[in-house]
Amino acid sequence: MRDNQEEDGLGSRNTGTPELLSTLDQGILTLTLNRPEARNAMSDPMLEAMDRELAFAEGSNEVRCVVLQGSGRAFCAGGDVKAMGENPITPSKLDDRVEYQCAIQRATSGRLVAMAKPTMAIIHGPAAGAGFALALACDLRVMARPAFLLTAFASVALSGDFGIGYLLTRLVGTARAREMMFLPERISSDRALDMGLTNWVYEAEDLPKQAAVIARRLASAPPQALGYMKEHLNRALSSEFGPYMDREVRCHIDCSQTADHLEGVRAFAEKRAPLFSGH
Structure with missing residues (x-):
């Protein structure tokens, strides 16, 4: 889908930030996480723009399905660990940050799950931590063969967010979800397919074309x-x-x-x- 959009010169929507790109074409709203230098790690501007675009998708008859993808080499690395170290949350701001995170996570992961339109994640590269959770919040997932999934939270002494424990448990069961959260290891695309974490796996060069076919089928459905x-x-x-x-x-x-x-x-x-x- 990324290559097709660049070649076709699709009209873009103004998201208010370069960190999230948005295009609407033939009923398909494509949201591209666009911090390639940080492996598309999440930021407040990116998430706030995603909130606005998903709200638009919910309310627009023009949008028939939503596609989520990443630019550069990764789908999404999750939280920005470098920024966490540089700008730790001070005790005086904890309550404000909790309130903000609850709202933004409901507006992104929560909305992807609940909205009455099909959603799909195109995972061409690593999806880790909260980025993995965002992909799980989509109805369907399609992966490139070199891509992998990783919970990652335990590696930085965090418990997980964006609904990852809830979503994993429903997809792979309680025992496997615990293993994945407690003992994070890379999950290859083929293993993800066997586990039911992705619906399709394609060679990297075939992924844009095959994902576009699936998106068009979703957009043409009733x-x-x-x-x-x-x-x-x-x-x-x-x-x-x-x-x-x-x-x-x-x-x-x-x-x-x-x-x-x-x-x-x-x-x-x-x-x-x-x-x-x-x-």
Whole structure:
């Protein structure tokens, strides 16, 4: 996706900072973490811009899916460890920092999980710490073969944030999540595929093209149906079965009243691909 965007000269959105780039093309909102000199380590300006762009994505009918990727050689190194050493949090500012971090993490990882639109992380290089968590917060992940995943928090005596323990537990189970958090080791792309941490692995040179194909499929899908699907999948681990099915029925019938459903039925009868308008 990075190469395609550069070649196609897509129009960009003003994020307010060069540390996050944003483009919207044919329903695909692509957010690029852009601190390559720091392996795309997170900063307040980057996260605040991501908050704004994800809020835009939630509220815009133009956006059909969100793609998250990194510039340079890494996806995201997580927190900026160098900055942590240079600017430690003083005791007098702890409460303010806790409040800020709670808000920004709900607005980024939390929004990626909850928003009624499909999200995908393109992991072309290392995803570590909170960067790993951001990737896990996306609905789908696609990796380049040389890329790897790493929890990393224990190595710098931190307990983890951006929802990583919650997300890991749901993807790989409690025992494996504990192993990964307590004893951080690099997880290769092939192992990540075997563990269910990524959906696809491609050679590095094939990743942009293959990721673009997946993103276009997501953007051309019926948005109301996918939004309800995501809601159901998010509730599946916490809801009782009866209420879950009741909600499923309501959403299923709501979808049956849409123009997209009628288009899908017509396309099936006419033996052609459907063209979903989002209505």
